[in-house]
Amino acid sequence: MPRFRAKPSSFIAPATVALVTALLIAIPFERSNGDTSGVISFLVSFLTFVAIYAIFTLGLNVQWGYSGVFNFGVLGFFMLGAYTAAIVTKEPASGSFTDYIGGFGGDLNLLPWLSSEQWLPHLVGLAAAAGVAGLVALLLSVTALRLRDDYLAIATIGVAEVLRRVVIEETWLVNGTRGLTGIPRPLGGLVGSTDYKYLLLAICGGFLVLTYFLIERAIRSPWGRVLMALREDEMATEASGKNVFAFKMQSFVMGAAIMGAGGAIYAYASSSLTPEVFTHFFATFLFWAMLILGGSGNNRGAIVGAYVLWGFWTITLQFQSYDLPDLLQTRMPYIRELVLGGLIVAVLLLRPAGLLPQRRQVSIWVERQLRRRPAAPAGSPTEGASSNR
Amino acid sequence: MILLFLIWAVIDRRDAVVIGVVEGSILALGAVGLTLVYGVLKFAHFAHGDSMMLSAYCAFLLLSGVVSGSRPGVDAEVLPITVSDLPGATTEVWKFSFGYGLLVAMALSALVTSGILVVLDRLVYRRLRQRKSGIVIFSIASLGLAIAIRSLVLMVWGPTPRKYTTTVRENIDLPFDITILADQLFILAAAITVTVLAYILLFRTKLGKAMRAMADNPELALISGIRTELVIALTWALAGGLVAVAGVLLALQAQLDPQLGFVLLLPLFAAAILGGVGNPQGAFFGGMIVGIVQAVVVTFDFLSPGYKFSVAFVILILILLIRPRGLFGARL
């Protein structure tokens, strides 16, 4: 079981990140013939989306990485969050060919100071997005979380598919395939449009950091310890007096709420939503691949996975602008998917712990206590040295 | 309740029921294979729908030798000799839109698909077994393979849907005022024949007994001298055969479409779980029920046809809520 022998060669993760980073700089630099400002705005928009996608992988990590809750329906919570935030922040529908419910943007300008119309609706939208996604997860957990793990996966895929159909078919709800455009951007009126991308990166990055710390604090504690225990063995956790179902539900709902919030941030950042974007492939499986590659059970790994895989995605997109033979050129999108599918299998087989394996100690307090009392009895094996057993 | 619905549907929406039975028989074939894998290997095989799709394309290749060329919309022939080159293989038989070549291609595709699934088991799942990975890891791996299979098909045959033949399809009239395409009659007959063959294999042969024993209790099966790895390989082979027939029949009923695999996933799982995981007869009836309900529900005025495959999911959730072990109990 290589997973426990882990002191895996520690250079692979930095090397991968370095390689992706180098390509991310070099290729646009070469394509734009050394135009630095073009490279910078390319990198800024790239990092913005990495930050957004990392929120989803973090949410998925709470569910799968730490608790073994098998959610194959990230798409569902993503859409719930994105559309909730959109209809909360937009103005009411008007004109022909637009039809959607809600539109509270104007009504939410409740505070008379600090240009609250620039951010208050967005905060409300964010909270509503997280709340709606969490609520759906709660309802779903009552029905499906007690069943076998793989039934939950099928049930969540199903919920995502039904939600996708509802968004497409029910045009009165969120404007169907015509999509929603003109979602107001947070603080959008404060900065000129050329510099807004930096502010957006700061907002998305800031929210990612906040999410990271909230999750990290919750996980590296007795709460996270119970989650990891039930990931390892539900029966043993039950025998240790823990209400396994309650903890599973907490982690499922929390992860879903994070995904909902991520959806809201996505809606704000892209400012328009169309159902074609929300495929199972993009909005569920890509995040799974990011998490598995980065290292499930490690929040930093989840972020690194998002960076590396979205980096790969973006780089291969750049390839298409080169003069490739037709045979390759027309097939680039599929080659990319093939690599992604193969990558999932390869990581599971060759490096199941991912780029960054999980930490040895769960609780931050245990780590501190151990630092204070490092003296294990003489002659005992220390970290990583027990592989011969 | 389901029975009442079916009776009402037969009286009120007969045409939809006929389509439902045809589609249901295809689903049933796929679901029997899925439930076999589920029963013997204990994991949810997310690449099942995509395997079906792959085998349908495989038959297409054998029949026509055609793949996408270097430019979109331009095809290239790669096979020096195809099934269609057999004398008279494309001459339409009776009122069907195809000749006996399709049967040959289907059989060959079944062999190829079986082989692919067995090889994938060797390369991927067996290693995970040896590492004693949890069932969820198997499912994720199968998802990775599903993505890979789909993108391979897209690479080789492109995103545009294809058909086996372009001949006009003939209707035939059956008693009780039923009109059906000749091809659909063939689909139904083929699906039932293959299911019966699978049934005989499972319940009348030693191999079937070994498979059922493994589904029941893998440790015990190992101790009692069953060569589990061999049985697993044969399970994949059998599932591959079922998958291939289902895939070809589906492409005959609808068309060849790379997106089919994923679309089918929910109905397939709904059918397998409805019938009780690991229960082939259950999966057969589960597939029929899902097929009929899907076809009938889309005739309702208040529901858009876009919801067709969501219906499977609603059935699934109801079953999970009321009888998580399925209508017919979980056994093999």
Add this chain to the structure above:
Amino acid sequence: MTGDGTAAILAVDNVTKSFGGLRAVDGCSLTVSEGSITGLIGPNGAGKTTLFNIVTGFLKPDSGRILFRDDRIDPLPPHQIFRQGVLRTFQIPRELKGMTVLENLMLVPPGQAGETVWNPWFFRSRVARQEEANFVKALEVLEFVELGHLRDEYAATLSGGQKKLLELARTLMCDARLILLDEPGAGVNRVLMKKLVADIERLRREIGITFFVIEHDMDLVAQLCDTVIVMSEGKTLAQGTLDEIKRDDRVLQAYLGGQYR
């Protein structure tokens, strides 16, 4: 039925459990008296482990009752039975492989403040105090079972015998009143076994924990148990001291005379 007249801590009353057509436990009744070390023996397939699973709430009986200190516990889920002070170990150790030995133990104390999401967010000093206390407790327990040197190892890397000790250690992390041990001796070497016997006796003597032990090793049963219950085909066959049991004809026929002679 309590041999020596002391109060019964656990009473199993006419419990039945079937799997498909097989009656694993078939109208079984028995009592375990407070402060005893009671052995549960019987041939393979007699329903011993099934009975343990029923007592600790992992299986619901088809019929019959389980009383712990005169309160019914059979309708309760496992974690609530745990809170009553009824703990168990597993025949095949179920250590949490991906966690360290230390945190395997620190999981166990019930009602930790840090098990609620918002406490680690907002009330960190309270969590910190508890974690320190549990840490110290876990170190003590590890010393007690002599696994202290392995505290930072992943539980997956322990040997079979060490895993058995870890199972026992887990039950010592909280105030247990009744501990059900499922074959504590299997896979444990002689030296460790001696220590195990001494440990169990010390826990009984010093803290007053009652033990209910499934065991196949008759030497261990002889050293450890003051009362022995024999199960066969899902029923209680006999109850008494090991010597009494050995003289019982039915037992000899069902068990000692069978596969173990």
